[in-house]
Amino acid sequence: MNAPVNDLLAAGVCVNPFPVENGELVVGGMPLSRLAARVGRTPFYAYDRGLLIAHARALRALLPPAIHLHYAMKANPMPALVQTMVGLMDGLDLASAGEMKVALDAGCDPRVMSFAGPGKRPEELWQAVAAGCTINIESDAELPHIRAAADGLGVRPRVAVRVNPDFELKSSGMKMAGGPKQFGIDAERVPTTLGSIGREGFEFVGFHLYSGSQTLRSEAICDAQRKTLELAVRLAQDAPGPVQVLNMGGGFGVPYFPGDVPLDVAPVAENLRVLAEEARTTLPGATLVIELGRYLVAHSGIYVAKVLDRKVSRGQVFLVTDGGLHHHLAASGNFGQVIRKNYPVVVGTRMDATDTESSSIVGPLCTPLDLLGDRMELPRAEPGDLVCVLMSGAYGYTSSPHLFLSHPAPVEVLV
């Protein structure tokens, strides 16, 4: 396909995967200014279908065929994008009944959908039992609701156990396991839960272990995967049936900031090959699943805002745009970041410019938090130019407080 995809394959995920033509970023095969005209207004998120497909295929080619790939919808649940992912993945991971609706509408087979999360509401559990997807049990408190749904609906529930292991994913952006956690059932208590599942007569699907996310170090991921398999083999001894599926979580990180080195997937692929081979004897019949969200979609998306004003205040240049924190909280540095760093930002309509200056990208909000780029060296831009925040395909649109200051919500397009 196009050259950037090759870079992307080589590097795991690269930071700017979009081609440039006549000084403009090309997204979904369309120059940015034309795409903006097609969308009809700014700001908007655009996701590049070609990049999504190429990246998923490239990853698939790297990984051993025995490994199944699931898409964690929470990263980006845009319906058209999910529809595309259904065709590329072996299954979907859901975090709410809202995501389940989108997955079902996209035509995904409920047997390859798994629903995880603490605090599942009773009605969500009923919905999941009715749909026939796998429920990753995170607390024994879910069992009576699943029982009631089974009786009320006359359906045999499909359940797996989400385990809170006794280890964590090292070097991860977010740790979701080890020590006391709201996620999953503590490993040492899993046998009790497995006993309950057996007595209830639910269909036992397997285990789900998600130890953390956003790691750029392959050895940390390999280490967690190995421990995950070992723990699953141990826990399987108390299971009411064979493990059909072992969801090993994800954790594959993407580079956002200067100095971030893209994850090297090759050692992870080799590790998975070895583990899959081992599992043929230690967990016979089990499918090993890797669950990825951000890693599959982050690079394919950009957030596009129009420059309304180039304002110079006491020597500092502010590009005031029609977009900001309310549309892209993570890029403003207010979503779990301790230290604010600049996301990769480009002036998508001046990609060939050589006349650069230090500019801050701000939005229309009445708060100094509304900062998409802090004193970045960028082409000198003018009102009408389009500023793009790259690496915005995951945890962008849905992770942002759209209602803040009552501005219009951004548009989302898949191109």
Place this chain on the structure above:
Amino acid sequence: MNAPVNDLLAAGVCVNPFPVENGELVVGGMPLSRLAARVGRTPFYAYDRGLLIAHARALRALLPPAIHLHYAMKANPMPALVQTMVGLMDGLDLASAGEMKVALDAGCDPRVMSFAGPGKRPEELWQAVAAGCTINIESDAELPHIRAAADGLGVRPRVAVRVNPDFELKSSGMKMAGGPKQFGIDAERVPTTLGSIGREGFEFVGFHLYSGSQTLRSEAICDAQRKTLELAVRLAQDAPGPVQVLNMGGGFGVPYFPGDVPLDVAPVAENLRVLAEEARTTLPGATLVIELGRYLVAHSGIYVAKVLDRKVSRGQVFLVTDGGLHHHLAASGNFGQVIRKNYPVVVGTRMDATDTESSSIVGPLCTPLDLLGDRMELPRAEPGDLVCVLMSGAYGYTSSPHLFLSHPAPVEVLV
């Protein structure tokens, strides 16, 4: 009225202004469990109309009559609440055309509405000119759009100048002035803008200076107000007409965290009395306006979520609720806070309980960021109990990423 309001008057704003009856928080005169039944589902935000009114009146009684009070809608633009505030305030401050619509629908006179913010879109400027509200100009780039709107609509625009002063509000949670800023026109360049306004023949309304927000130190506020008046008097020399309105901003903070001492408003009131007296000679005919958002509404609101599960993981108690970060970003510590601190949280259905334990309040999201209370000493709660985050009337509902993980949005009620 009720006792808590008296506490509130005494202390500026107190942290828990709601009465307790039969072990339950009473909001808008209704026990919490009954209110939850009236709302029909959890989670929800509830704002107490009686507290809003009592607090506004108490503040009014403290301040000199010459000072006008404006409500900054950005803090909470819920239409019913804005309607209430219109009846209590002398005017409204708007941050977007979306807020302007709510203000107009609430029956507010456009002549006491002022519209501030960087990056006003051209169509927003047209709307503001058409409505007849005051536009606080933050950049010379707004002038041609206002000119075009004036010509196109045959309306004489009402404009003020938002000034980026050469000082800042000390000890403030957010600094919005001093040094290079996207907000307002640098003080030293204001005379040029005033000249342009005169040549355009726009109606000159006055000045807007907003130096910062969320200060608990009255002397810092007094200092900023004094400097604001001095600067306005100096700038008025170049104005194309008399200053009708001087919006001195706000900055009045509220206590959220243990150790926060409520703002003592009395010295601020005395300072305003002196300044208003001075202004009768230095800015004859000018109305002095104080613009408050958070201070007027924060204490009156609570966010209510239901406990779905009391989960013990490796000795730590997690109250897993149906609400979380997606509904209340600030309480999770992810909205501008450098160090996460616990918002005031109570179990609203167990206010008399003596059996307490260390509990973490979490939500249904698949991220460790989803934390409304970190190891707080709280009554031992069970599924069905209602957890309340106090001090949630400002920057709660609209400042949160409702779409995150595709859960239902919270309800908002004014009781």
